[in-house]
Amino acid sequence: MGKKKDLRSKEWFGSNDKMGFVHRSWLRNQGYPDDYFRGKPVIGICNTWSELTPCNGHLRDFAEVVKRGVAEAGGFPLEFPVMSLGETIMRPSTMLFRNLASMDTEESIRANPLDGIVLLTGCDKTTPSTIMGACSVDLPTIVVPGGPMLNGRFRGGTIGSGSFNWMIKEKQKTGEYSEADFTEAEVCAARSIGHCNTMGTASTMGTMSEALGLTLPGFSSIPAADSRKKMMAQLSGRRIVDMVNEDLTLSKILTKEAFENAIVTNAAVGGSTNLIIHLIAIARRIGIDLKLEDFDSIGSKIPLLVNLMPSGKFLMEDFFYAGGLPVVMKELGKLLHNDIITVNGKTFKDNYAEAICYDREVIATMDKPLQENAGIAVLKGNICENGAVIKPSAATPKLMKHKGKAVVFESMEDYHERIDLPDLDIDENSVIVLKGVGPKGYPGMPEVGNVDLPEKLILKGVKDMVRISDGRMSGTAYGTVILHVSPESTVGGTFALIKNGDIIELDVENRLLNLDISQEELEKRKAAWKAPEPVAYRGYARIYIDHVEQADKGADLDVLVGGSGSKVDRDLH
Template sequence: MEEKKQLRSQEWFGRGGKMGFIYRSWLRNQGYPNDYFDGRPVIGICNTWSELTPCNGHFRDFAEQVKKGVLEAGGFPVEFPVMSLGEILIRPTAMIYRNLASMDTEETIRANPIDGVVLLTGCDKTTPSTVMGAASVDLPTIVVPGGPMLNGRFRDETIGSGTFVWRIKENVHHKVYSDLDLQEAEICSSRSAGHCMTMGTASTMACMVESLGLTLPGAAAIPAVDSRKRTLAQLSGRRIVEMVKEDLRMSKILTREAFENSIVVNAGIGGSTNFILHLLAIAGRMGVPLELEDFDRIGSRIPLLLNLMPSGKYLMEDFFYSGGLPVIINELKEYLHLDRITANGKSIGENTAKAVCHDRKVIYSVDQPLKPEAGIAILRGNLCEQGAVIKPSAATEDLLVHRGRAVVFTSVEDYHERIDDPDLEIDANSVMVLQGGGPKGYPGMPEVGNLELPRKLIEEGVTDMVRISDGRMSGTAFGTVVLHVAPESAVGGTLALVQNGDYIELDVANRKLHLDVSDEELAQRRAAWTPPEKPTERGYVSLYINHVQQADRGADLDFLVGGSGDYVPKDNH
């Protein structure tokens, strides 16, 4: 007969003598009765609530729902906060703090008497950061995505958070929007609790964790204010207690096959390019081999099935009513490892076998897709020796093969200063190049890659141009935008050597990004290049700059790759 494994929390609460007295007695000031310490699974509820993170502003209520479920299943719920990351307010970018929040999550879980974890996640970086941290400890873990906002409505128009923002400059000109019009749209676009309701990075991350098997089925698309989201939170609280009893750890769910499934699903939904950075980082924490080429090899030929902004017309609320992610997974079953176990103890195939689509205007079939190929393409060439990414489904087809003259901006500040200068030498065939937007260079790799076009070209009717940078772009954005160029300009990548007037070739079908400058000329430019000064020599930012990996490795800190497991730290008494 297999011996029952002792709960990790009993290293604290199951102790006799002075040590047990200390661990139990102070917690009793919260009113916990004796039986809470007698072998109940202790469930940590990792809450990323913050009033500075509006996407996660409803998590206080969600935590109470999770606690109900934990108690109903015989567990002992303990809620704890970790650093919350809201892309909207944090400067210079939430991405610089993703790794810090992951450290907060990891160390809080490991240092405390916790047997299983519920992650409450919403805004872009709170999902990958908490998953990365939990993965490094490898306890039973379930994710409760906070859910998208209800559809934005502006007069007779459905507007998506983020996607509408990127069109403001065009709308002011073409639709003659006044300041009052924009204020009205501003009020109408975010009309309920929740994260962006486009297929931006937050929605992509919710779909990522569901496709990986870390949520209950159907979790990703339920709107934040729908009562079914509260039910999901309560059921997740029940389920995590059972996961602890089954010892269903993250390492049993997050296998290589699970990561491959997630790549396929991300292509099918037209997910954010940020997905690549975050999935690479999670895989690195799990010790699962995953390379940049895997995203192209596995996902680039997958049909686009989801008609959602920015690649389509609809929004997350419509996606939910149409059947949600289980429908996508069922449609893509021929591409997936259907036997992979998920958080509810069943395989992903079992969970989605009976999924039914309720609206084919929103979710297309694999036989009649919205687009035949939609995955993220990985580019190579002398301009990106370690790779770059582009999202063809959000690009202009005529620009996917293009040769143009470079117009170089040496920083985001340089771009803002010059982009609307009437004397700027730029035309519709030019290639806009932004330097200094990478992990080390900015620092933090901000969402600046989808550069707005010059006003004078917008007035001529230009709606898209090829843009290249070592930064990121919001998942709500669109355009023919090459991102994540590695090595970045700040470490001397070829991007740093591009000069105004150089010709650049983009050929997405052949996965090519080439700078038409001879090797000899590039060698001369490299010899004359000097690295930028570090913005600071202290604190976390300095630590980040010194240890962050390049985009092709997920921009994690090098010393965080790989996990340390669930060992119990030494007593301090």
Template sequence: MSFKPKKWPRKLRSQEWFGGAGRDQIYHRGWMKNQGLPHDMFDGRPVIGILNTWSELTPCNAHLRDLAERVKNGVFEAGGFPVEVPVFSASESTFRPTAMMFRNLAALSVEEAIRGQPMDGCVLLVGCDKTTPSLLMGAASVDIPSIVVTGGPMLNGYFKGERVGSGTHLWIFSEAVKAGEMSADEFVEAEASMSRSPGSCNTMGTASTMASMAEALGMALSGNAAIPAVDSRRRVMAQMSGRRIVDMVKDDLKPSDVMTKQAFENAIRTNGAIGGSTNAVVHLLAIAGRVGVDLSLDDWDRCGRDVATIVNLMPSGKYLMEEFFYAGGLPVVLKRLGEAGLLHKDALTVSGGPIWDQVKDVTNHNEDVILPVEKALTQQGGIAVLQGNLAPKGAVIKPSAASPHLMKHRGRAIVFEDIDDYKAKINDDALDIDETCIMVLKNCGPKGYPGMAEVGNMGLPPKVLKKGITDMVRISDARMSGTAYGTVVLHTSPEAAAGGPLAVVRDGDMIDLDVAARRLHLDISDAELAARLKEWKPTVERPVSGYAMLHHDHVEGADTGADLDFLKGCRGSGVARESH
């Protein structure tokens, strides 16, 4: 049987493995054929890797095996050769110490899985918080044609006739138990309503935010972000994406063609309009670093400052992702941004055309879910970037989830040296704290936790909750869940474990927060601050082996995306010469 490759506009990468009649090509094809593959599967059609983050320990992604089959159908229909490849799956709900510690490891493993194997294009099958950025980071580093398919959000939850948002109501109910407003038995009963179908969080948490970011960046087909996981249209989206990736390979449409500076600016403004997670900040900075786009915290503040939050979803609003989809989903939001002059309309997407062509004719089916600008949740949404002597490299706050009366506040610091110190003190009625104080949590950044866990939205002390107080100013170098809410200052950089000013805050220090002025100030003299920093000694021990050591030694600050320093930049798809 002679080998006759099909004619494509260019030589396919996979033909380096499968094309020809030499010993090495026969070696590669022969082993693949033990799966019952006919010879003409290797005739020059594009090999499409379906990078699947399915795992039964990643509950948000536990339904992705079915979607992978739908992607395969689409690839076959378009004349491609689909291969499903399991990749590292970092689960937000099960990984310790935090899934964020493993985002970079997942991205590294995905990058090498693509680079070292015969793939001409990739479908990034993702869902849970860290799986979306990690696969986008890995694909950007290799830069072969790639498209995102997310697993979709779960259906609405209900408890006692009220909507229950996954994640958001965990925080609400937990605080209610501490305040004596809800029994422990009711809390357990409510558990069943929080996750009532396959899919990721049904709030505008980090998973839904990052699905929206992928679509706003142009890396997913229009409408992908909001389709519920169990809706038949999610399967259709997967199949259509399978078809599309084959044409992307033909056109050589790569992540670097799509994820331009304009695309990132579109995503930042979209994040403001949807009331998206603060976690999008570190993820988009890291993705930009991989694709070679110069993106900074200044861009986040510049692009997001004047964007109104028009999506009425928890944790900022009252609805959930199911209603967002029925209202028209992200395309409606993108259309609104375009009409307001806040969208780069000609930004290229994986569709092969500009983003505006995908959204200009869509309709808003529910103006209580996707609000008119004059009825926005806040006229200045987005992510506010704070600076000052307490955060020389920046800190972030999400205004749409904060209390307006606390956006300008001066308070006495109550300091927790780390998360264990917080847990040991917070429930003690002897703790000298009231609602005017500012809670400060140290050593929970990229090096400190390690991995920068979602502990920044510290629960309030019971004695404050029992007074009916539901929010206080909280400051840390940690992250918080996208499902969380409150006047919470996060990602304070440099982090405490790296010797940032946060490390030397003391009980009783006065702190000034002024979000409108973008100011976060520790009210001590420059000389006093310098003296404290000179005396400071690290308290976080360096791991002595394994990935934890690699992470500690090479992780960068939150202000640049908390990536590993040696992974920045696009390294391409070249592989070392094979030898058998």
């Protein structure tokens, strides 16, 4: 057995010179005894708790449980806050601040005497942002996902937080619900601690963390309110101490095979399209070559196994009772890389070999899946030279091959002003085109791609239309929605040149998205096109606009790609 590696925290606490005295003495004002500074692994508990982030409102309590586990295993737990991103409240979009939160996480870890990291995550962007930041430092790291809410119950049935939101305009316009009904539904939709209880982006990010091997097995499926969630948090606290002693860093877990496992698993659970943009960003931080096309070649032929909203009818609580993600991982079998290591030191094969399904209506088998070829499809064509994505499991089958005239909205404001005008020239065969909502254009690439249909078509009973944008959509949403068009309209490309009445052709089976105009007309429009003025002139938003990359590259800041490792460049010694 080789010589045990020195703890990183020893550089702060291990010497008896002036600086060792300074570092220890100030922390002693919290009452820590001497042995805490003499060789215990220091575990940083990165907490995204905030009262402004409802989905993460319980993480303050979870931190104490993690600390208990760390102390039991012989570690020295120190909790620290980072910027919290509340999808349901923050404006203009939490995606604008994902990279900022990742910087907060990265620099907080690197600058402090930490040997291992526990990431407390929940709402959509808190998971990828903290993982991105941790990857750029590359210490032993484990994820504690906050977990989904319990099922909402309304009018004798279940109600999914998030997915129900996209039905509100329709129910208001048709008079199906009264004001009193909506007030009651508000309470029912979010009746416990936790994040959205559908397979939206938050649940997708928890699933992604486990599929990457960054959580203890089975952790991501457990509802936030279930006592087993705290038990797993405590065990995670114990395990991170062992990971430090084993020097099991992120780069040893996050191999190319781990990312491929996440892609396959996301397809099987009907996960959010947002996984693409976050997983690419994480890969580029840890140094893995992951391309947009990989999501199609690796994941598009995977069958849908999980019957959850928005692609199905059940919710995360039902998924957990049915056996949760371990059942899916076992069912996928040879489609996964089963022999790679996870945070508990075991392989995927070892972790999920004994999983049992208790409800085949919720989790299907590979032999009888809910849907064939359900993974995310990557489209190419003159509208999206660098790619665009669609989630077939949430789309209307008859619209997957479609040709229609474009109804163009140049911005979100333009859309809100005109979409419900009685004289708007639009019918159910039209294609709604929304520009100006990409990474640079909004800025921040908001979840608005699944825009509401026009009131006059809703009243006619129209449920879905083809919609195209350079933005994203919530993982709780559904519809035949084409997203992440790259390059975005703000930086040019054919998407910026689409006009009202142009014919757009969609062919998902053949992965095509094209504007049906002549090359001569296209060149004429390109020559006349002028880039819009930036929508921000100072502060972080301006830094973001100047440095953000396009969606196909993960929309990270170009100066953040990669990592600087755990060494502090300069110190006071």
